[in-house]
Amino acid sequence: MSVLRASLCSLLVLAGCTAAQDDGPVTPEYLGVKTALLDGDLVNFMVRLRGSDTPEAVEKYAECAAAQYALIRGYSFARLVRTNVSNQAGTWAADAVYTISPDLPRGLATIDAVVTVADCGTSGIPTV
Numbered sequence: 478m479s480v481l482r483a484s485l486c487s488l489l490v491l492a493g494c495t496a497a498q499d500d501g502p503v504t505p506e507y508l509g510v511k512t513a514l515l516d517g518d519l520v521n522f523m524v525r526l527r528g529s530d531t532p533e534a535v536e537k538y539a540e541c542a543a544a545q546y547a548l549i550r551g552y553s554f555a556r557l558v559r560t561n562v563s564n565q566a567g568t569w570a571a572d573a574v575y576t577i578s579p580d581l582p583r584g585l586a587t588i589d590a591v592v593t594v595a596d597c598g599t600s601g602i603p604t605v
Contacts, residue, residue, distance in 0.1 A: 505529045507603050508568070510542045515574070519558070520546060522573045529569055532562040538602055539573035544593035545604030547577040554578050555593075557586035 508525040515521050524538045543555045560573040576582060577590075597604055 503528050503530075504601075505534050505538075507538060510538075510605055512542070512546060512605065518552075518576045518578055520575055520577060522546070522575065523570070524573070525568055525570045527568045532564070532569060532571075535562060535569035535571040536560055536573070537597075537600075539571045540588060540593060541597035541602045541604045543573065543575040543577070544588055544590040544597065547575075547590040548594060549605065550577060552577045552579050553590050554581050555588050555590055556582040556584045557588075 505526045505528040508527060511523040513521040513523075520543065522539045522542045524535060524542055526535050526538055529535065539560060540555075540557070543557075547553065547555045555575045555577050558574040558576060560571055562569065562571050564570075581587060594604055
């Protein structure tokens with residue numbers, strides 16, 4: 478009887494630990510965007526955020542910034558050239574370069590600025 482009781486107590490303790498560890502989804506804290514025009518239609522975006530377990534959140538943040546920047550400049554499209562992502566002490570940083578253009582650019586990583594900015598707003602991701 479003592480072994481059964483000990484086993485039940487152990488299961489209850491484990492169940493309690495599992496429930497206590499689940500704090501729900503974490504909302505990223507967006508730490509800002511720095512923009513630099515490199516050459517004509519080539520733009521560099523430096524973005525940072527905290528509160529994400531994966532780099533996809535900071536990459537999406539850079540995409541949102543690029544889409545809004547394109548609209549501000551009177552363009553409709555952007556194309557990703559490259560993104561470098563790093564994580565230091567829980568803060569994600571992305572150094573992303575995009576081209577912006579009035580017409581759909583060649584390439585696979587193109588974004589429609591109007592659609593992307595609307596999606597960012599729906600997702601709660603800030604733009605420039």
